[in-house]
Amino acid sequence: GNKNINAKLVLLGDVGAGKSSLVLRFVKGQFVEFQESTIGAAFFSQTLAVNDATVKFEIWDTAGQERYHSLAPMYYRGAAAAIIVYDITNQASASFERAKKWVQELQAQGSESYFKPPIGNPNMVMALAGNKADLLDARKVTAEASTLDAQVYAQENGLFFMETSAKTASNVNDIFYEIAKRLPRV
Ligand code: GTP
Ligand code: MG
Numbered sequence: 001g002n003k004n005i006n007a008k009l010v011l012l013g014d015v016g017a018g019k020s021s022l023v024l025r026f027v028k029g030q031f032v033e034f035q036e037s038t039i040g041a042a043f044f045s046q047t048l049a050v051n052d053a054t055v056k057f058e059i060w061d062t063a064g065q066e067r068y069h070s071l072a073p074m075y076y077r078g079a080a081a082a083i084i085v086y087d088i089t090n091q092a093s094a095s096f097e098r099a100k101k102w103v104q105e106l107q108a109q110g111s112e113s114y115f116k117p118p119i120g121n122p123n124m125v126m127a128l129a130g131n132k133a134d135l136l137d138a139r140k141v142t143a144e145a146s147t148l149d150a151q152v153y154a155q156e157n158g159l160f161f162m163e164t165s166a167k168t169a170s171n172v173n174d175i176f177y178e179i180a181k182r183l184p185r186v
Contacts, residue, residue: 002053003053003185004054004056005183005185005186006058007058007081007180008058008060009058009059009060010059010062010083011023011082012062012084012085013064013085013099014090014094014095014099015037015063017087017095018087018131019061022085022172026173027046029169031169037064041068042061043061044061046176050177057180060075078121079124080125081125081182082106084103084159086130086131089135100153103159106126123184126160128160129161129162129164130162132165133171134168160182162178
């Protein structure tokens with residue numbers, strides 16, 4: 001029969017990468033050019049029907065500003081899924097580098113050691129979103145090279161990768177749908 005799944009999902013990534021914009025697009029179908037920087041975190045929920053299940057996402061949209069970094073574990077703890085967002089137009093790939101740091105942090109929290117049990121979820125479904133795909137021309141690196149880098153990185157680290165645009169809605173529902181499909185069916 002049809003299963004109901006509740007899934008805590010966290011968005012992480014650099015300031016201005018477009019986390020809030022992706023959530024706003026997914027939950028309300030809207031986009032604003034002057035989205036305000038998130039303070040602390042914001043909560044949303046949205047339900048998505050996949051073939052065999054109805055997934056209720058409980059979404060934590062975190063703040064990218066460094067001063068909020070210490071709050072992040074509250075939001076990713078126990079999360080079934082994470083979307084790590086970077087801005088593909090960001091100079092010198094600083095936003096991409098920040099995304100990699102988040103992946104490392106999630107992986108470290110999810111792994112067990114002799115001294116401590118995992119805080120995070122080792123089976124977390126992780127997506128890497130290269131956002132602002134509508135601004136292709138503004139990219140500093142050639143489109144092909146940076147996309148390939150991200151694809152290779154995602155594959156090596158157990159994430160799946162998509163280029164998204166909160167502005168045009170490209171791949172926004174798709175990334176949540178892809179996560180919903182990958183969640184464990186208990
Ligand atoms: P913090 O809350 O500060 O961590 O930032 P954030 O990751 O939530 O970014 P936010 O959604 O606030 O977006 C930052 C800016 O980028 C806003 O002005 C958005 O309008 C813009 N933006 C977000 N997504 C896109 C996109 O896909 N395309 C374009 N062109 N602009 C975008
Ligand atoms: Mg935000």
